Amino acid sequence: MSTSVEFSAIDRLVADIGEIEHSSEERVLRAKSRDRFAQSPLLREIMRGRLADIYIAPASKDELRTVVASCARHRIPITVRGGGTGQFGQAVPLSGGAVIDVTGIVGVVGQRLGSVRALCGTMIADIDSAIRPTGWELRMHPSTAAKATIGGYIAGGHAGIGSCQWGILRDRGNITAIEVMTVEEEPQLVELIGSDVNLAHHAYGANGIITEVELPTAPAWNWQELVISFPTFAQAVRFSVDVCESEGVLKKVVSPQQHPLPTLYPALARFVPEGHSMVLVMAAEQSMPNVEDLVAENDGRIANRCAEGAGDYRLPLYEYTWGHSMMHFQRMNRGLIGLLALYPQQDLYEAIMRVTEEFGDLGPTHLEMKRFDGGLSAQGSPVWEFESQEQMADITRRLQEAGLSIANTHTPVLLASGMKPWARAEAELKRRTDPYGLLAQGKSDDQFDDDVTRNTALPSSGWSYRLTASNENVEQGR
Template sequence: MTYPIAEFCADLGDVPHATDAMTIRKKSRDQFAVSPLLRQSLAGRVADVVASPRSKDDVLTIIKAAVKHRIPLTARGGGTANYGQSVPLQGGILLDMTGLSGIVSINEGNVRALSGTCMADIDVAAREKGWEMRIHPSTRSVSSIAGFVAGGSGGMGSCQWGMLRDRGNITAMEVVSVEAEPRFVELRGRDVELVHHAYGTNAIITEVEMPTTPAWTWKEVIVAFPEFLVASRFGVQLASEPAITKKLISLQEWPVARLMTALGDIVPDGHTMVNCMIAAPTMDAFKGLVDDFGGSIVHESLEGQGFYGAPIYEFAYGHGLRQIQKSQPTYTGLQGMFPAQDLLPTIERVHAAWGGTAPLRMEVFLSQGEVVTMGSPGIVYENEAQMAAIVAKLQSFGVKVANSHTTGVREVGIKQFDDRDAVFKRSMDPHKLLNPGKLDFDDIPASDSRSSLPTQGWSFRKAG
């Protein structure tokens, strides 16, 4: 589709923007290349222009020009998403929000920041006042706060505080509509769910407020277990221990420790590793739990000071897959939610089904106050039919699989919808300009960027 880009740029005044091929190519990508399916379906999808607001006034100028010329807008933060959330499927304007950054306020128990503020910078500012973020992504050094809440579902701290969707983990958001006269709207309470994990398809986020917790000195610990199932029982029990303060519980079955080459040979052959972050004052209790389950601590260091050259959380969640792909480029995985009900038996059934032929990777965290795990067997990718068969097999064991190899909000299957969502989308984006192709409530054909994996998506208990 051809858009009047020259006319749009003329209406921007002094708002920074770029139309050179190198900038457009760089800003039109995120980390979707971790998926072999998205590498194919998103190839060649690029914007026509990159606009980089420095202020809310700049945001308004860009929106008004986009609406005037009916050009799609796709917002981007640090570009760390794994599903192509910020890839412009229909070209148009790539809205680089990283210039809209800065701390708005730090108060007792919460921090508010402009949307493009880097998560690491927020933590530095909060720690100066004795606080830290409850939850942050494995990509903290690059991810923006709005990118995290718009594209993420949880991360470091979720084993203590739950998922982002759990009540109280996102306090408020300021968003702006995309119409001729844009409106700023403050969302609080359950209304933040409307924009959380919606990939910027229904509003442009300008500010985010999130809760903080008293800052801790964190220890990175790698624990080795001879048996995966013992390691999984340990991880589930650790998540259930309220008095052991933790930020990460990440299970990696052998030989994942060797595939993550930065870890060297610290984990003994044949052992499952459990990577943890534990608050220093609770280390004695943690070590007692390790002893109870027959594990061995093979490494302990302060946060970010391990011999492996990066914080331990960069070996977990989606970042962990990137570590593996450095030595095994065809390796991939699925986002299977192992539900709290029948959790350990489900893990045992899945483990038995693959019989050690595909190592399990799992993150342990809380969802709606209960311990769950998220992960799958490791997959050396062959084709989509192979992936579909693994999805079907996992779901036959009761695992709820989200589709991390597609770009549509509903097709991924993590965000939950109710009657408010369509009303909000139509109110805030009446011209359907926001990140088109990823969320539409009208009866239209699915975008050809979406895979056909037979995933059922994640499910959560309804309140009441």
């Protein structure tokens, strides 16, 4: 029996994938075509209403291969989604097509001394739970570890809990291997190792679908959660720099936050006297005598100490730091916002205090201490009440004039962000893994959505990285 009805590309895709879980219901598409972009006032409007045409949830790499092959045949755009915890719109489809949810592709597939390998949809907390009985844990993870997938973290994240000790993900040795699937009629698997891992890291899935990740591990110490109050922010910063420059002190989180930011955490505010600043710290139990000495030297007080996850503030302490911090702030005041500014490594304490004083009228400073290209740095900015894109652009310019490097985390466009170098090697990998240009459309180097780019643009400098084979002749992250 023949029919004259012409199937659409999506109809053909549905016919190809058979029983693999999928949906075109609007309520499903609305839920699965977004991440946490609403945290940004620049993204709230421009990203609202951008939906996929179909949601697909493969349960294995074989099912993923079937879906990807069909998308390649019918030239259907692909947005790969993990836990949806990104804040830049990484998981939002800018040109419709298929949202492919990989959270069903799970499991630790290998562990050896000093590393662990897992499938892309595995929750990061589940990886740590699986390997902790062996005495090891991941070196670093995002504050969203309970919901974020390992593939999503590598595709969209850059640092996190543990970065004050180990550096950021793109630092050599912090990603062991990445396996990616090509988008072709017959998808292939490509293994990236050495410096090549950074070709796919933080590319939002634009140059290959991450299917497996191998990461280095570290000893799983008995971590202590500390809420430390200081009479002044200067003392809080001095302690933070000192403890991070003490390389023998094992730490996982060091987050200085200026008064009145502690008052925006209802669960923590009771530990911090009125007018005081605080530092949130996770330190190994055996390092506590040294931590206590540094606290005392800076006139601080450990207001709360407990084992990891044992606090009566309901959440792991790290969920009050990094990307989670602004979520807490905005629950108290929806209008608050900040920038992702990188402080210079040279004379770090002096740089932090100079910027804090210069921008004191703008708002209190929130920072995360981290290592970066082998040296100690800090990221964050003052927190202020958002008024307009023009206001944010002006503050961006002023902070850069004060010596900070700023990445735009209020855009889903890779080059506009300035966190991801995109040079010849990255472009060549995209041509190899995505010959039809279906992945992360509108977000990579050669694809632009003028409306999105214009409405999220800031005059940000981007971040500078040491030159590697993957970013030859490119010194800026943009």
